[in-house]
Amino acid sequence: MLLRTLLRSSSATLMLPLLVCFIVFLLSDTLTRYVTEGYGPSAVGQASFVLAFAAAACAASAAWEGARLKRGGVLDQAPARGPLAIALPVLAPVWLMGLAGLATSLLIASIATGAPPAPSHLGMLGAQGLVLAACTLSGYLTGRLLPGIAAAPIALTVGFCLTAFPVSLPVAWPRHLVAGAFSECCSVGTVIDPKAVWAPTAFAVGVCAAALLLIRRPAFRSLVAAFLLVAVGTAAALPPALGLGFSPVTARDDGELVCDTRGRPHVCLWPEIGSDGQAVAQTRTFAARLEAAGLQIPATLTESRDLKPGEARFGFKSRPQSADIAMNLASAVLPGMPECARRTGTFRAYPARAPLMAWVTSVALQAPPGPGRLSPDDAALVQRVLQEPREKQLAWYEANRQALATCDQPPQLTVPGGAG
Amino acid sequence: MNWWLKSRAVLTLAGCTVLMTLAGLAFGSTELPLPALTGGSGRFLLAGLTPVLPAVLWLNSTGRVGPHTESTAVRAVARWDTALATGLATAVLALTLVGHLLGADVIALTVGRNTIVFIGIALVLEPLAGHRSAAVLTSVVPLFCAAAGWRSGGVGAEPWALILHPGNSVPAFAASLTLLAAGAVFSFVRPFGTRASWLREATA
Numbered sequence: 001m002l003l004r005t006l007l008r009s010s011s012a013t014l015m016l017p018l019l020v021c022f023i024v025f026l027l028s029d030t031l032t033r034y035v036t037e038g039y040g041p042s043a044v045g046q047a048s049f050v051l052a053f054a055a056a057a058c059a060a061s062a063a064w065e066g067a068r069l070k071r072g073g074v075l076d077q078a079p080a081r082g083p084l085a086i087a088l089p090v091l092a093p094v095w096l097m098g099l100a101g102l103a104t105s106l107l108i109a110s111i112a113t114g115a116p117p118a119p120s121h122l123g124m125l126g127a128q129g130l131v132l133a134a135c136t137l138s139g140y141l142t143g144r145l146l147p148g149i150a151a152a153p154i155a156l157t158v159g160f161c162l163t164a165f166p167v168s169l170p171v172a173w174p175r176h177l178v179a180g181a182f183s184e185c186c187s188v189g190t191v192i193d194p195k196a197v198w199a200p201t202a203f204a205v206g207v208c209a210a211a212l213l214l215i216r217r218p219a220f221r222s223l224v225a226a227f228l229l230v231a232v233g234t235a236a237a238l239p240p241a242l243g244l245g246f247s248p249v250t251a252r253d254d255g256e257l258v259c260d261t262r263g264r265p266h267v268c269l270w271p272e273i274g275s276d277g278q279a280v281a282q283t284r285t286f287a288a289r290l291e292a293a294g295l296q297i298p299a300t301l302t303e304s305r306d307l308k309p310g311e312a313r314f315g316f317k318s319r320p321q322s323a324d325i326a327m328n329l330a331s332a333v334l335p336g337m338p339e340c341a342r343r344t345g346t347f348r349a350y351p352a353r354a355p356l357m358a359w360v361t362s363v364a365l366q367a368p369p370g371p372g373r374l375s376p377d378d379a380a381l382v383q384r385v386l387q388e389p390r391e392k393q394l395a396w397y398e399a400n401r402q403a404l405a406t407c408d409q410p411p412q413l414t415v416p417g418g419a420g
Numbered sequence: 421m422n423w424w425l426k427s428r429a430v431l432t433l434a435g436c437t438v439l440m441t442l443a444g445l446a447f448g449s450t451e452l453p454l455p456a457l458t459g460g461s462g463r464f465l466l467a468g469l470t471p472v473l474p475a476v477l478w479l480n481s482t483g484r485v486g487p488h489t490e491s492t493a494v495r496a497v498a499r500w501d502t503a504l505a506t507g508l509a510t511a512v513l514a515l516t517l518v519g520h521l522l523g524a525d526v527i528a529l530t531v532g533r534n535t536i537v538f539i540g541i542a543l544v545l546e547p548l549a550g551h552r553s554a555a556v557l558t559s560v561v562p563l564f565c566a567a568a569g570w571r572s573g574g575v576g577a578e579p580w581a582l583i584l585h586p587g588n589s590v591p592a593f594a595a596s597l598t599l600l601a602a603g604a605v606f607s608f609v610r611p612f613g614t615r616a617s618w619l620r621e622a623t624a
Contacts, residue, residue, distance in 0.1 A: 026567040053563060060556060149551050150480035153559035157469055160563060164452050 001089060010090065011064040012097040019057045019101045023050055024108070031105055032112035036187050036318045038272040040118030044125065045185030045192070047102065047109040047117075051128050052164035052180075054101040058132050059139035059159030061094040063151040066143020084216050091136050098132035115272075123197040127179050130204035135159050137211035144218075176241035177203045177234070181248045187317040188270045189252050189303060195240035196248030202240075206233010254304045268302035273316055282325050283314075286364035290333065293363050294394040301332055322365065330360035340407040349403035352411030356400050358382045359393070381413060424500055428481045434508070437474040437535075441512050444470040444531035445524055452566075464566045467527055468583045471534035472559050474512065475542040478505050479558070483551025487620070502543065502607040509539045509600055529587030536596045537582045543603030547610050550620030 007013055023031075031049055036042035069075070069090070075083060102125065110117055117125075139159060143151040166174035167181060175181045179200035185192045210226035210233075252270070259268040260280045265287055267280045274280055287297045300308075303315035312332040316324060334356060341347035355378045358369040362382065369382050385393055396412060403409040425431075448467030482501040490497045516524075516532030538558055545554035562583060569581025577584035582599070585592035 022564075022567065026564070053567075056563065060559075064552075064556070147480050147484075149483045149555050150476050152552075153472065153476040153555045156556070156559045157472055157562075161452070161466075161469065165450075168451055 006089060007093060010093040011061045011068075012093040015057050015061050015094075016097045016100060019054065019097060020104050022053065023101055023104050027053070027105070028108050031108050034183075035109060035113040036272075037113060038115050038319070039113065039186065039188050040115045041121040041186040041191055043106065043110040043113040043115060044117045044121040045182055046113070047106040048124065048128060048179065048182035048185075050101055050105040051131065051182070052160055054098045055132055055135040055163040056156045056160035057101065058094055058098040059135045059142070060152045060156035061097065062091055062136045062139030063143035063146070063155035065090045065094065066140040067146075067148040067151040068143075070144050071148055082216065083218075084212065087140060087215050091140055094139075095133055095136045098136065099129055102128060102132070121185070121192055123194075124179070124182055124185070124192060127197050127200045127204070128182070130208070131163070131179050131200055134204040134207040134211070135163070137208055137215070141211055141214055172244065172246045173199075173238065173241040175246075176200065176244055176248060177237055181246070184247050185249050187249075188272050189315060189317065190249040191252050193244060193248055193250040195243050199237040199241040199244075202236035203233050206230050206236070209233070251305060254306070257303055259302070264299070265297055266300040266302075267314070268300065268304060269315060270303060273319060279316070279320055279325060282322060283329060286326055286329050289364055289366065290329070290360065293390065295333060295360070295363075295397070297333060301329075323361070323370065326361045326364040327357065329364055330357045333360060334401065335405045338405055338407055344407060347407055349400065349406070349409055349411040352400040352413060353404060354378050355381050355385075355413070356397065356404070359385055359397065362386060424497065427485065428501070428504060430481070430504065433477055433481045433504075434511070436477050437508050437512060438515065440470055440473045440477075441515055441531060441535065444535075445516070445519060445528050448527040448531050449525075464584070465527070465530065467530045467587075468534060468562050468565070471531055471583075472538050472562060474508055474535055475505075475538035475558050476555050478508060478539065479542055479546060479551045479555045482546075483555075487550070498610065499608055502604055505539050505543055505607070506600070506604050509536045512536070526587040529593075531587075533587065533593050533596045534583045536600045540596065540599035540603040543600070543607040547607055547612060548617055548620070550617070550623050552623040553619050 027050055031046055035046050066087075069086065074086060079086060106117060106125070139155040142155045142158075145151075146154055163178050163180065166178055169175070176196055176199040179196075181196070182192070206229050210229040213222050213229065214226050216222075256271065257268045258271045258274050259266055260274065260277070263280075263284050265284070267274065267283050269279060283301065291297055298310060298312040300311040301314035302311050303313070304311070305313075307313060314328055314332040316328065320328070334353070337347065341350075354374060358374055358378065359382050362369050368386065369379060374382070385396055388396070399412045403411055444467055448465055448470065450466040452464045452466060452469070478501075482504070512535045513532045516528040516535075520526070520528040538561070541561060542554055542558050545557055548554075549557060565577075565581040565583055569578050569584045570576075571578055579591075582592050582596055
């Protein structure tokens, strides 16, 4: 078929502007809302929101083409070309339309993120392309099976449900078979787990192979073989899918942390957050204020998960505001939950944690605690403590800090010596 | 009459509609986690998708013979088709109302109302766009509502997104009945007659 005839007569030519307009006008809000600024993988991850809609459009278009070929009785008239040679050129524009929808959403998400899509994460796009190919081929089969007018709408609805629905199941692994959870990628400290890319690839390849076999030779034996191919694809996809939890992301390699050692404390952050130096400078300002108030600051603040002695966990999921930096510094300065509390379940000093965090944050910001984060009692307590002389505040802090490191010491929720 | 019943496969159509309604009652409360939901803007239920099927099956049954053949018939076949659609809608409504009175929860009302909405939309679109395009456009309506039908700020659905409203919402029910009535009148009267639109011609 001439290329211009193919494009002129294909339903994908009509669907493409509809799909692109749908994405640009109706979905761009969702695509841009949760991006992590400056982080490439986040652009690829957020762009995957449109997969269910693109899959529905591909399935509907392919079913339309299949129903059209059935209506024209093309395969009943002893054609010179085989069934695959007739079907694939007709389905190619449909698949390309789906890919164009993905490309549009990738463009929108990249612009919102402010970073190009990371080359290390382009495998996600490959997996999604294969899922769209599987939808296209299955949609074509639907178009040949179902009654003509009902084929495209049913394919649209079923295609949408099969790609959108698994994410809502209480079991984790079905969502990874259809690349349904990709939009959880990624905050700045995470990257996509390769298992999450292999699972939908294997499953989609199985479905594509089965569909191609059924298109080529629609007989009962092929049906059995097709079931086997889908089963093999699912079996290949299950080990990676079961190995993931509900989330397809894994921790980023610590070697990519950028450590600023020019001042005290040393601060190690991910390059997207720490490279412009602003967060580090603010952290050091706040740390200096806390040290002037008498608190002890760890020597190194790092995002890394394996902490050496003298290091404390400190980091952000996206570009932080001053208040975020102060709060994170406060939680780095305070001790973590003691082991005995994890084992026994009792942690008597726990009610002191919130007021203590708020107090440290206030000292760092040199501003009273903001409304809304604390319960009224805690807020009142922190206000009273802030009015005491410095030594009393420090004594209160040290007493509670020590209590937070044990399980059985009670918290000191009144100001020592004052009218608390 | 026999011919019309056979050509439209009325028994099969009615049976499938009843089956779809019962399936909607059974599974309609399942939530579909659409991207638009993650701002607390609302829940899209399967009960917004499965009621498309009776409307699509009606379009399929009535559209199998081309419009040119049937427009030359002595009897007004198109009006019989409209009556069939209205009958289906009434049957589904009665079924779901009775089900709700017998103890099924509010999802029964949602399924009934959504079926009426989709049949109404199909009745409006069919004279304008032809059976094939009307079927595809009707099935796009739930996706469109899911993507654009929630009010920003998360306080419920837009007034025009009838299928998103809860099942016991009286204004949405009244609007759906109005839509069905308007669609039935429009399809009955067919102000454009046999003049076909471009879309109807291209996809017949």
